[in-house]
Amino acid sequence: MSYELIALLMFSSMMLMLMTGQRVFGAIGAVAALSAVLLWGTGGSDIPFSSAMKLMKWYPLLTLPMFIFMGYILSESKIADDLYKMFHVWMGPINGGLAIGTIGLMVLVSAMNGLSVAGMAIGATIALPELLRRGYDKRMVTGVVQAGSSLGILVPPSVVLVLYAMIARQPVGQLWLAGVIPGLVMAAMFILYIAIRCRLQPELGPALDKSERRVPLSEKLRLLRAGLLPLAIFAAMMVPFVNGWTSLVESSAIGAMAAFTAAILKGRMTKEVFEVSVRQTLAISCMFMWIILAALGFGAVFDGLGAVRAIENLFTDQLGLNPWVILIVMQLSFLVMGTFLDDTAMLVIVAPLYVPLVHALGFDLIWYGVLYTITTQIAYMTPPFGYNLFLMRAMAPPEISLRDIYGSIAPFVGVMLLALTLVMVFPEIALWLPQYVYAK
Amino acid sequence: QSKIRWRMQTYAGPALAEHVIKPAIDSFNKVAGDDMEIELFFADQLVPTGELFRAMQKGTIDAVQSDDDSMASPTEVTVFGGYFPFASRYSLDIPVLFNQYGLNEIWDAEYSKLGVKHLSAGAWDPCHFATKDPINSLADLKGKRVFTFPTAGRFMSQFGVVPVTLPWEDIEVAVQTGELDGIAWSGITEDYTVGWADVTNYFLTNNVSGAWAGSFFANMDRYNELPDHLKELLKLTMDSSHYYRQWWYWGGEAALRVNGTKMKLTTIPDEEWAQVEAAAWKFWDEIAQESETKAKVVNIFKQYNTEMQKAGRPYRYS
Amino acid sequence: MPRVIRSYVRIVDAVNHRIGRIMMYGIFVMVAILLWSSFSKTFTLPSLWTLEIAQFAMVTYYILGGPYSIQLGSNVRMDLFYGNWTVRRKAQVDAITIFLLIFYLGVLLYGAIDSTTYSLQYGERSSTAWRPYMWPIKIIMCVGFFLMLLQAISEFFKDIAKIKGLEL
Numbered sequence: 001m002s003y004e005l006i007a008l009l010m011f012s013s014m015m016l017m018l019m020t021g022q023r024v025f026g027a028i029g030a031v032a033a034l035s036a037v038l039l040w041g042t043g044g045s046d047i048p049f050s051s052a053m054k055l056m057k058w059y060p061l062l063t064l065p066m067f068i069f070m071g072y073i074l075s076e077s078k079i080a081d082d083l084y085k086m087f088h089v090w091m092g093p094i095n096g097g098l099a100i101g102t103i104g105l106m107v108l109v110s111a112m113n114g115l116s117v118a119g120m121a122i123g124a125t126i127a128l129p130e131l132l133r134r135g136y137d138k139r140m141v142t143g144v145v146q147a148g149s150s151l152g153i154l155v156p157p158s159v160v161l162v163l164y165a166m167i168a169r170q171p172v173g174q175l176w177l178a179g180v181i182p183g184l185v186m187a188a189m190f191i192l193y194i195a196i197r198c199r200l201q202p203e204l205g206p207a208l209d210k211s212e213r214r215v216p217l218s219e220k221l222r223l224l225r226a227g228l229l230p231l232a233i234f235a236a237m238m239v240p241f242v243n244g245w246t247s248l249v250e251s252s253a254i255g256a257m258a259a260f261t262a263a264i265l266k267g268r269m270t271k272e273v274f275e276v277s278v279r280q281t282l283a284i285s286c287m288f289m290w291i292i293l294a295a296l297g298f299g300a301v302f303d304g305l306g307a308v309r310a311i312e313n314l315f316t317d318q319l320g321l322n323p324w325v326i327l328i329v330m331q332l333s334f335l336v337m338g339t340f341l342d343d344t345a346m347l348v349i350v351a352p353l354y355v356p357l358v359h360a361l362g363f364d365l366i367w368y369g370v371l372y373t374i375t376t377q378i379a380y381m382t383p384p385f386g387y388n389l390f391l392m393r394a395m396a397p398p399e400i401s402l403r404d405i406y407g408s409i410a411p412f413v414g415v416m417l418l419a420l421t422l423v424m425v426f427p428e429i430a431l432w433l434p435q436y437v438y439a440k
Numbered sequence: 441q442s443k444i445r446w447r448m449q450t451y452a453g454p455a456l457a458e459h460v461i462k463p464a465i466d467s468f469n470k471v472a473g474d475d476m477e478i479e480l481f482f483a484d485q486l487v488p489t490g491e492l493f494r495a496m497q498k499g500t501i502d503a504v505q506s507d508d509d510s511m512a513s514p515t516e517v518t519v520f521g522g523y524f525p526f527a528s529r530y531s532l533d534i535p536v537l538f539n540q541y542g543l544n545e546i547w548d549a550e551y552s553k554l555g556v557k558h559l560s561a562g563a564w565d566p567c568h569f570a571t572k573d574p575i576n577s578l579a580d581l582k583g584k585r586v587f588t589f590p591t592a593g594r595f596m597s598q599f600g601v602v603p604v605t606l607p608w609e610d611i612e613v614a615v616q617t618g619e620l621d622g623i624a625w626s627g628i629t630e631d632y633t634v635g636w637a638d639v640t641n642y643f644l645t646n647n648v649s650g651a652w653a654g655s656f657f658a659n660m661d662r663y664n665e666l667p668d669h670l671k672e673l674l675k676l677t678m679d680s681s682h683y684y685r686q687w688w689y690w691g692g693e694a695a696l697r698v699n700g701t702k703m704k705l706t707t708i709p710d711e712e713w714a715q716v717e718a719a720a721w722k723f724w725d726e727i728a729q730e731s732e733t734k735a736k737v738v739n740i741f742k743q744y745n746t747e748m749q750k751a752g753r754p755y756r757y758s
Numbered sequence: 759m760p761r762v763i764r765s766y767v768r769i770v771d772a773v774n775h776r777i778g779r780i781m782m783y784g785i786f787v788m789v790a791i792l793l794w795s796s797f798s799k800t801f802t803l804p805s806l807w808t809l810e811i812a813q814f815a816m817v818t819y820y821i822l823g824g825p826y827s828i829q830l831g832s833n834v835r836m837d838l839f840y841g842n843w844t845v846r847r848k849a850q851v852d853a854i855t856i857f858l859l860i861f862y863l864g865v866l867l868y869g870a871i872d873s874t875t876y877s878l879q880y881g882e883r884s885s886t887a888w889r890p891y892m893w894p895i896k897i898i899m900c901v902g903f904f905l906m907l908l909q910a911i912s913e914f915f916k917d918i919a920k921i922k923g924l925e926l
């Protein structure tokens with residue numbers, strides 16, 4: 001069988017399997033195991049297991065359960081409530097101010113956890129009901145929460161960037177720093193969009209009533225202190241890491257403990273919060289790890305059967321395209337695949353195919369990591385398949401329909417595409433900070 | 441007859457493989473034409489290094505380029521692969537030991553027992569420390585978390601070095617994330633080639649061993665199935681790979697010490713470094729006591745070094 | 759449903775539930791190892807064993823916790839079509855495609871047993887300075903894959919029951 005045919009066969013049967021709705025890891029793993037047994041030759045049946053050993057040796061993967069745990073502690077214990085109040089009081093008087101405050105909240109939450117789950121949970125349970133009660137447009141605020149929480153994977157710490165780092169073999173520290181400015185730029189662009197939109201259509205985000213605006217300055221200042229908590233957690237984790245006192249993985253454990261301790265000190269660590277956080281951490285970690293396990297097996301079989309070569313050959317030799325065209329085609333294909341492929345699966349299956357190609361084309365892999373993450377963020381949000389969409393569906397109040405959720409994202413996706421283009425055209429947006437910090 | 445296809449996994453990542461293996465395999469494939477193709481895979485690409493030996497024994501992978509030590513071969517000679525402390529001074533010592541002092545026969549017997557063909561041993565570069573902080577004395581080694589070979593690491597741990605083993609491709613990142621303080625895995629040529637010179641600042645000129653001993657291996661059945669002319673071509677290929685490394689490293693080490701700008705050289709004074717050498721002789725005797733085969737290899741090392749000493753300059757200067 | 763099948767589902771689910779409930783506290787084991795690692799690095803000599811023990815803990819956590827995560831329904835599915843199906847329709851399709859999952863788990867288990875046998879036969883040790891024996895973690899993996907397999911079969915029976923309109 002030719003390499004091209006194997007590539008086509010494995011990929012299409014995986015898609016087909018995924019369409020049946022079987023668990024994603026089962027769908028990917030089954031295709032990997034079948035191809036290994038039927039096509040590899042001697043000893044192929046050992047490949048799926050040897051991927052489990054490969055996964056074990058991926059040391060940075062230990063950060064995954066840590067950041068997930070951290071996220072659940074933050075959202076379940078509601079220690080972000082005060083933060084929300086802070087933004088509420090300070091931003092309320094402006095048109096769209098609460099939505100802008102929600103983006104600010106999301107930036108802070110992003111700095112304390114590695115996925116978009118926590119941001120989504122906090123946004124959907126704390127911010128969303130308050131905003132709706134005050135007459136904000138439901139589509140607007142649904143979009144705000146989804147877009148804002150997607151910052152979780154771009155602003156450090158970021159699990160997606162850890163996974164990317166392992167696939168691309170790039171330093172996690174530099175990748176995280178590379179995400180900072182694009183993350184803030186994107187947050188600023190969201191804010192700008194909300195401000196302009198609400199200026200033009202004040203009914204979308206009315207300013208707070210006079211009665212609600214009368215908050216004494218002392219109370220305002222007291223609430224400002226709430227902002228110190230995320231900063232403290234972020235610092236407990238990042239300061240030892242950036243100074244080289246602790247390694248990346250150790251820092252993630254410190255971060256998890258810092259969040260845990262903060263919840264206890266604030267008296268929010270109830271039995272139920274503890275139970276949910278610990279159980280959900282296992283559930284979500286298992287989901288990720290089993291998909292990664294299956295995808296690593298798929299990748300090894302795909303590679304060993306020559307399919308990777310076939311794809312590289314297709315892009316570079318047969319199509320003979322210009323590097324930039326190839327890069328844009330790859331980003332577009334990500335977006336297309338993101339409409340029907342699970343996001344983690346996409347990361348562990350597609351990224352290993354594209355990253356060597358990007359490198360061969362002469363692009364910087366740190367920079368590409370940021371492009372990649374923004375693309376993933378978009379894929380997280382676009383229907384029909386998106387992690388954030390699922391979460392939103394699960395967590396949103398009943399008055400928000402599926403239609404609202406789907407309809408809410410369009411302008412924000414537009415903003416994100418603009419940000420993606422900006423980073424593509426001006427790589428310094430991503431690369432300046434890591435180059436500055438890691439200059440030898 | 442259809443084209444024979446082998447999957448070969450090397451211990452090296454893409455940047456290093458560009459020198460230490462890829463040119464030879466490309467030549468092999470060109471010459472073998474429609475008869476055979478060796479598909480080359482890099483470190484951990486198909487199978488993680490820890491599972492590599494088993495994978496070859498079973499036939500999941502057809503051939504491997506690695507040292508015995510890192511792939512943890514279950515043999516009596518494994519400890520001597522990679523960097524056995526102070527066993528060699530120059531890269532030419534390795535082929536001489538294997539071809540003229542009988543190591544080939546011992547290795548062949550050991551691997552044949554396990555269904556693996558030991559094809560050919562060759563030399564790589566010396567083993568030096570590349571670190572973020574300078575090492576000027578043995579005391580500076582204390583507490584340094586260093587990526588190194590299993591045996592070299594076990595040996596150096598008596599001087600306070602903390603050996604850490606990670607997937608080869610993750611080393612550069614691990615130095616940056618603070619998982620590692622440095623690397624004791626290669627000479628300066630490799631430090632520059634694979635990018636480690638970009639993340640470390642200092643290069644220690646004292647070495648733990650003058651040359652790495654590594655080999656090509658194949659699954660026994662797959663090797664036996666090869667027609668004679670391809671076996672011969674394989675031998676030529678491996679020899680050309682060995683030869684390439686001889687001059688590439690020898691020239692590279694000198695040139696980068698003199699002209700390299702990324703790393704500062706530091707040295708532990710000879711009198712102090714003599715403690716490490718003395719510890720090595722003790723280590724040799726400990727290893728020799730573990731089994732008859734190991735004793736036999738250690739004796740060959742001793743005999744070889746004695747004879748080189750007697751031969752005088754340029755073989756040995758001290 | 760036959761009694762044997764009812765008991766099978768009950769016992770497998772109960773065992774995996776129990777194991778999963780224990781495993782979920784593994785997060786604190788990992789945290790403790792990593793905190794000790796940073797502590798020992800800062801104040802004494804770095805420990806040789808923390809890195810590998812942390813890896814072993816992670817593997818135990820997600821492999822032995824796997825069956826419980828299936829019970830919790832946390833393994834994502836692509837719900838482009840699946841999401842719109844009735845419960846019965848979902849069960850019908852799952853009852854077929856689960857055999858592919860079972861096949862995958864079977865191959866994983868086969869490889870794990872093969873590797874564990876090798877590990878025991880040659881006394882395989884990790885090629886690190888700490889040099890732990892590899893068979894304990896490999897046996898844990900074998901057990902985990904086996905339990906996962908049992909859980910997948912239990913899910914199959916539950917799907918059949920759903921198709922027949924029964925509760926198990």
Ligand code: NA
Nearest residue numbers: 110152155157
């Ligand atoms: Na984050």
Ligand code: NA
Nearest residue numbers: 338379382385
């Ligand atoms: Na999507």
